[in-house]
Amino acid sequence: MKNRILAAALLASPIALAHPAQAAGKTFGDPVAVADGVTIDPIIDARLRYEGVDQPTTDADALTARLRAGIEVKHAPSHLSFLVEAEGTLGISKQYNAFPFALAGSPQRRTQFAVVPDAESIDLNRLQVQYKTKAFALTLGRQRINLDDQRFVGSVSWRQNEQTFDAVRAEATLGPVSLDGTYAIQQDSIFGSEAGPRRSMDGDFVFLGASAKFGPVTAKAFSYILDYDEAFAFANSSQTYGARLGGSYPLSKSVKLNVLASYARQKDMGQNPTTYEADYVLGELGLGYQGFTLTGGYEKLGADKAAGKSFQTPLATLHKFNGWADLFLTTPAGGLEDYYVTLAKALPKVKALPGLNANVTYHEFHSDVTGAKYGTEWDASLGFKTGKVGWVAKYANYNAKTFGVDRQMLWLQAEVAF
Template sequence: MKKHILAAALLASPIALAHPAFAADKPFGDPVPMADGLTFDPIIDARIRYEAVDQPTVDADAVTARLRAGFEIKHAPSHLSFLVEAEGTLGLNNEYNAFPFALPGSSQRRPGFAVVPDGESIDLNRLQVQYKTKAFALTVGRQRINLDDQRFVGSVGWRQNEQTFDAVRAEATLGPVSLDGTYAIQQDSIFGSEAGPRRSMDGDFVFLNASAKVGPLTAKAFSYLIDYDEAFAFTNSSQTYGARISGSVPLSKAVKLNILASYARQMDMGRNPVNYEADYVAGELGLAVKGFTLTGGYELLGADKAAGKSFQTPLATLHKFNGWADLFLTTPAAGLEDTYVSLAKVFPKVKALPGLNASVVYHEFRSDLGSTKYGTEWDASLGFKVNKVGLLVKFADYNANKFGVDKRILWLQAEVAF
């Protein structure tokens, strides 16, 4: 394990740039015409990943392969489409713990190893019918939902088994105003078909967004209502109301200023036994010039001292936030402050490696209450394509600073989609 981590560090160090990751996010291949206005589009998305976790108490070496396969049929004259997609994950090297929760009798619950939440499973990932025009879309069924930057609702696409929702979603554009509303009855989790009661969680979930363009910026108001049916999830039942402003302001022909500001207030809902209120604050400024983007940001997930409860986002793509080592998937009871800076670079002129990009990120973590130092983290990534295959190297290095334990993770990944 130590050799793997050292190799990752040596590979990541000359990158000295980085934030997101590269993947085969844009499928290739055109839909196949079947009749006048009718097309058939096969879906194949294959990914293989090596994930090595190094920490003082437990390690993990996981090699997993994931295949999504299905198809979409579209009928242009009626604006209707039908999509079905299955998803299967196989563990090729199983020295990891797939489930970070107790699950008696499960061969994938391996507490002697670190958690890598990519359990072996076969699932129905999506099954939806959609009506879509330029101004309106209605989607019914099991579907992928990514809202804004996925801070509150996302598909957790980083994990092998993504999160989807059994839902009805309506989207409308009325001039400069966009409306987006979803009612879901089930959250289909990343843990897959073998995760027992945590395979999916029932409840009433409402996502409402209204946005409008304000010059180069977009202003949005949102509300997220989460009311779980399962007793083990009651403490995550909440109602969140907030607003955000985001966009890019040109400073010159070559320079852009990226802006993000967001505030939200969260309270308990439904059968949550804890009566609490907590704030969310996020601010980010980025300077983009000649393929470089330098970004500085601050994010607060606040805490209610009297209730001993903090701001939570259980439906988010959490890996995107607060460090890739995934130490803060659940906000600590004392809340979380994340101050970070990142440098990213794209290399469009490197024709031999299409899509070449690199990034590096530094985080400093503290509590909201009491200013406890939670530690620091360095993250780095390098991605590019070889033919149609997206290749990715990622590395996370969390230094606990005497709070908990250190953790390092190396990822090597290849993915192709069409």
């Protein structure tokens, strides 16, 4: 009965919250003043999603709902705030395997189905205290951390249960220079409260970044040091040092050139059982014209051939990279080269569907060590809003050559957030 009530609430929430009752003179979800200089801001984020997987031996049909709720209390005179947020995920249709790893006795480990890592769970998502001014911020507690494009550290917000960190983070801006440093003792994973030892991983995690703007160009140096305590995660202990350069240049009144380049070197750390060194390389060019953006790029997650070990990014928002079919969430031992091209279009003049956008991406994947073609993939998406509800339809089609199996995936999603 409890599950049915929660299911009904979660199913109704994207539509119900899109047309909420309003307090006098206030829009639902806006901060509410409760004392001199003190406001309370409600946090509500409801999402309903279907995810279908079609591959040769196992399929999946997952209908899941996620409700995230909390409050943020701010005291303007002291620049202090307190935030608490809980998160619950419900499997409405359970024809999917929630855990891609062995987990004894779990009713959500259903190996007859393909993996969709959106486990049913109830979690404390964030619990933080923050001091923030225009030039400085200090955040302590369980928090969401998204760095740059989330290639190395991100919240994995595409999954129903996001990744957060138990950490202290300091951010400072000194003119054109920005400094960002984090020390975390725990990675709270996407697998949720029912994932046993993989619900969270302890360790010492340090994220450091320093960037500066030079006109339209932003340059950044970074380091990510990951030292895990759990034996099953030792292989992800690493130290990565690198830099990235990005900018946008107007070529004319209607044409814009976007440039992004990055390089990093990674080697083993702590109790990693393998001694290795591997390179990361990214080069990307894009042209924007009247709402169209054409982007072409090359990304390499290299491999140490002698060690049989490749460049890994275990804290990244991995779904954003190397194809939405999620074949390369773990970089193959032979490394990965991804050649890709994307055509995106924003359609702001379609007033009936605010925020209407579409894109198509083609990927060609190769081994860094042998050059063998792993496979190809087509991805496509369409998004828009009706009222407060954001709608997304996505499709991925991976055609295997020498790695993995053919896989087609479809997503239909509705979300509302305040």
